[in-house]
Amino acid sequence: MAINLRELALKEERLVSGHRLCAGCAASTIVRMVLNAIDEPVVVANATGCLEVATTIFPFTSWNVPWIHSAFENAAATIAGAEAAYRALKRKGEINKEIRFLSFSGDGGTYDIGLQALSGAVERGHRAVYICYNNEAYMNTGIQRSGATPRGAFTTTSPAGKVIPGKPQKRKNLTEMMVANGAKYVAQASPSHWRDLMEKVKKAVNTDGPAFLNIYSTCPRGWRTPDDSAISIARLAVETGIWHLYEVENGKYKINYKPAKGFKPIEEFLKAQGRFAHLLKPENAHVLEEFKRDLEEEWNRLLRMEEATNK
């Protein structure tokens, strides 16, 4: 189970370079971490989105593992079909390998348009790991709001206007929805905390049932951040309490990052990104206050859940 950097360095890459993701995009870093954390052969389904369009421009592919893209809203249903085929063919003795099944979707393909397929697949109990690389907006179409976009953030469909300063609603808590949906292993991770992320991947693929990983994914284009800051901004998200690292194993909560001296001020995270620039202006202080309240509620709930499930 232990992650050893020396051994990792020797592993064959499963997502290779040459793809056209933007410089500084965290998605490919996340996928490499995920795939390198798994020892078994894998089959990957990918929802329509940045990761998919940028990694398989015909006649090229960056994927050294079997990979399928069919549409936007159905990566979970597609991988469920492949997993069902595997079960049937294994039972008939036509396949004898241990294969793991993964899906990758952005927050659009997971939180929003793909939620129904995801919920159905988790409920049916397919043994697969559903991974959301969460960059908090529809980036592939050009930065439109999603259910994962935090309150107050600028997107092209929640612009920072004179009357409405960014997204008026708080983000959906999909991770908690997956817990309620009955996924056997659920976790939030960040590429800044790579060891934590890879350990969670190992747990997820070794779970005998559905697992869900929500991984924070910096987007320099959409977040208006420098392209050398993907990991440092992801780290700030963890350290300021924007993105909590925690896991829920068979209903039992464990918070993986609890700063002894409390979270850093959220302004440190916000000021590093153009998408929040307007929130730091005095006239929008009320939105910032609401945003802080959202985060406090999320954190307090998490603490209560951890306490309640570890008695």
Next chain:
Amino acid sequence: MKTVKRIAIEGNEAAALAFKQVNPDVVAAYPITPSTEVVQKFSEYVANGEVDTEFVPVESEHSAMSACIGAAAAGARVMTSTASQGLALMWEMLYIASALRLPIVMTVSNRALSAPINIHGDHSDAMGARDSGWIQIFSENVQEIYDNIFQAVKIAENPEVRLPVMVGYDGFITSHSEEIIEILDDEVVQSFIGKYKPAYSLLDVDNPISVGPLALTDSYFEFKVAQAYALENSLPIIKKVGKEYGDLTGRYYDVIEKYKMDGAEYVVVAMSSTVGTAREVVDALREKGLPVGLLKIRVFRPFPTEDIINALKDVKVVGILDRSMVPGSFGGPLYHEITSALYHFEKRPIAQPYVYGLGGRDITTQHIEKVFEELMEIAKKGKPNPLTYIGVRE
């Protein structure tokens, strides 16, 4: 002498029985009237251990086709069933299934599309999918549902075809009719369809493939043309499979069927259960010495252009019966396709468009007799009437 097994069975249950005898690796399906009994009955087979299938009871038709695509790309033999709104919800995935060249077999209990919501039979659902790149076969009766499913598997999986096949039959009219059919032994079915050997599989982890990439201006067009050729080229294979099935069962299938077409001057063209009704009328009028005939279109995609031209070229007037609409146009899909096919021929029949039976509205022998009367008047007049709706209060 071979013993023939006969049973009384409803259309949907005959489809489920055929599914059972195919014993596919994966069935992913969502119930919808009037196809529900297919998945319901098949679930029983699964629950009683009578099949080896992984049954995936998905949460929508969109996911049904998505799971079928994932399973077929993983090298499984895959089947499903739907109707109407379900097929409409799948629409996006239909194009993807055919473009990925996945031999999925799906029955469609053809039903009207909302609104107003209506659960009864017409061909609006299938005609909405006519450009999706699927092979489309229509069944006249319960026996044909049963027979077409085995042929569909063999056609779809033919290495030169590798395309999905839709087997249609009229919602309620055929899906819920109990008829006596001849059935095959499981071993006979298995030896007819053979073992499925996928060209590629996601589960071949030592030879990883990327399925469904992005193809832009430099390659998309070639993919689509190759796919169109594959569909066109499936026509002789559909015929070959129909003949092989005939050699096995005595029931021969072609892409069209000419019924009493010898010397016929007035011909009705129809699909699915209406063909059965029209046969009665043709028999009765032929008794009276009238030169009438019937052309049944069994395969709508690929469109059997040559066969239809040859069947109709010497006819005086043809009445084309569509059980779906092309609103804002001057005829139904069948009318448009057939008249387009005939356009380049100097000698061609006058073609009269009819739309009938929407939302399951009955079509009777009297209606079809009236059609033949009109065709004879049109012959005298020398030109067709505008699009005529049969059995509607206007």
